[in-house]
Amino acid sequence: MQRVVITGMGIWSCLGTTLEEVRQSLYDGKSGIVLSQERVDAGFRSPFTANVPRPDLKPFIGRNQRQFMPEEAQYAYMATKDALEAARLDMDYIDQHEVGIIYGNDSVAEATMIALDKFRNAGSTAACGSGAIFQSMNSTVTMNLACLFHLKGINLTASAACASGSQSIGLGTLLIRNGLQECVVCGGAQEANMYGVASFDGIQSFALRDDNDATKASRPFDRDRNGLVPGGGAATVILESYESAVRRGAPILAEIVGWGFSGNGDHISTPNVAGPARSLELCLKDANVNPRDIGYVNAHATSTKIGDAREAMAIAQAFGDYKVPVTSTKSQTGHEMWMAGASEIIYSMLMMKNGFIAGNVNFENPDEETSCINVLGETKEIHFDQFLSNSFGFGGTNSTLIVKNL
Numbered sequence: 058m059q060r061v062v063i064t065g066m067g068i069w070s071c072l073g074t075t076l077e078e079v080r081q082s083l084y085d086g087k088s089g090i091v092l093s094q095e096r097v098d099a100g101f102r103s104p105f106t107a108n109v110p111r112p113d114l115k116p117f118i119g120r121n122q123r124q125f126m127p128e129e130a131q132y133a134y135m136a137t138k139d140a141l142e143a144a145r146l147d148m149d150y151i152d153q154h155e156v157g158i159i160y161g162n163d164s165v166a167e168a169t170m171i172a173l174d175k176f177r178n179a180g181s182t183a184a185c186g187s188g189a190i191f192q193s194m195n196s197t198v199t200m201n202l203a204c205l206f207h208l209k210g211i212n213l214t215a216s217a218a219c220a221s222g223s224q225s226i227g228l229g230t231l232l233i234r235n236g237l238q239e240c241v242v243c244g245g246a247q248e249a250n251m252y253g254v255a256s257f258d259g260i261q262s263f264a265l266r267d268d269n270d271a272t273k274a275s276r277p278f279d280r281d282r283n284g285l286v287p288g289g290g291a292a293t294v295i296l297e298s299y300e301s302a303v304r305r306g307a308p309i310l311a312e313i314v315g316w317g318f319s320g321n322g323d324h325i326s327t328p329n330v331a332g333p334a335r336s337l338e339l340c341l342k343d344a345n346v347n348p349r350d351i352g353y354v355n356a357h358a359t360s361t362k363i364g365d366a367r368e369a370m371a372i373a374q375a376f377g378d379y380k381v382p383v384t385s386t387k388s389q390t391g392h393e394m395w396m397a398g399a400s401e402i403i404y405s406m407l408m409m410k411n412g413f414i415a416g417n418v419n420f421e422n423p424d425e426e427t428s429c430i431n432v433l434g435e436t437k438e439i440h441f442d443q444f445l446s447n448s449f450g451f452g453g454t455n456s457t458l459i460v461k462n463l
Contacts, residue, residue, distance in 0.1 A: 065294070070089065090271045107289060112131050124186070128250060162195055220448040227316040240296070246291035281422070284361060289396065352440075417434055420432050
C-alpha cells in the first residue's frame with residue numbers, strides 16, 4: 058500500500074488568487090461575499106454571491122484553445138498551473154511520465170444556455186460554434202486540463218454534487234494507494250455566474266437579510282442562519298505517492314491518511330444524521346486514528362437550518378465527549394459547491410501550516426442543535442497536525458478526508 062502525499066496546491070477563489078492572499082484573508086476573517094445588483098435586476102430572491110475575479114488567460118493559452126473553456130475551466134486552469142509549479146512538475150517531466158487527473162464538476166449552465174440561445178435565435182445548429190459541445194459537458198474541466206497540460210494518466214470527472222471536489226481527492230488517493238497511478242491532479246471547479254444557481258434561488262435556498270449586509274449573510278451554525286450564499290472558483294491539489302515525491306525531490310506538504318464515504322439512501326435534498334456520521338466514522342477507521350488526534354474539523358456547514366444541525370449532530374456522534382474545534386470556512390466564501398471539497402482542503406492546509414484556525418465568521422449564537430459542538434467564532438492561533446474535512450451533497454453523497462501534516 059502506497060502512502061499518498063500532497064506536493065502542490067493552487068487556488069482561484071473569492072478570498073484571493075494566490076495561496077498567500079488566501080492565507081491572509083482566512084486569518085483576518087475577510088469575507089469574499091458581495092451584494093450583486095445584477096442578480097437583483099434579473100429577479101433573484103437573494104442578492105448575495107461570492108466575488109470571484111475572472112482570469113485573463115491570454116498570456117497562457119491561445120485563442121483556439123480558449124474557445125473550448127467555459128468559466129469554471131478557466132478558473133481550474135489558473136489553479137492547476139500554480140499547483141503544478143508548486144509541486145515542481147514541469148512539462149518535460151509530465152511528457153515523460155504518466156500523470157492523471159480527477160476533477161470535480163457537476164454542471165455547466167452558462168455555456169449550455171449561451172449555445173442553445175444562439176441555436177434558437179439563428180434557427181441553425183451551426184450558430185452554436187465549434188467550441189460549444191466541449192464547453193457544455195460536465196467533463197469540460199478534465200478534458201481541457203488534460204489536453205493543455207499533456208496529462209496521460211487517468212482522465213475522470215467526479216460528479217457528486219457538493220462533495221465532488223472531496224470525492225476527486227478520495228478517488229485519487231485510492232488509485233495511488235493501490236499502485237495504479239503515481240501522480241494525480243485533483244480538485245474541484247464551480248462556475249460563479251448567476252445562471253448556474255438560478256434554480257437554487259428559486260427554491261428559496263439562499264440567504265436573505267433585512268439590512269442587505271453581504272458580509273453577514275453566510276452564518277454557518279448560527280441561530281439566525283437562513284440559507285446559503287453561492288460561490289465559485291477552482292482549487293487544485295497535486296497528489297503523489299510518497300516514493301515518487303521523494304524520488305523527484307518534490308516538496309512534501311502533508312499526507313492523505315483517511316477517506317470515508319457514504320450515501321444517505323434517503324431524501325434527495327434533506328440530509329440525515331446517519332449518513333454523514335458513517336462517513337466520519339469510516340474515515341477515522343481508514344486513517345486508524347483516535348478522534349482526539351484530530352486538531353480541527355472543517356465542516357461542510359453551508360448556513361442552512363437543517364444541514365448545519367444534522368452535521369453538528371454527526372460530528373458530536375463521531376467525536377463523543379471530545380470537543381474538537383470546528384469551523385466552516387463557508388462563512389467567508391459562501392458555498393463553493395463542486396469546488397468546496399477541494400478548496401476546503403487547501404484552506405485547512407493553510408491553517409495547519411501557519412498555526413491558526415480561521416474563525417467561523419458570524420457565529421454569534423448557537424441553537425439547540427449546533428450547541429453540541431465546539432464552534433470557534435474568532436481566529437485562534439492553535440498548532441495542530443491533523444484535520445478532518447467534511448463534504449456532503451444532494452442525493453445524500455458524503456465524503457470525509459483526514460490530512461496529516463508532514
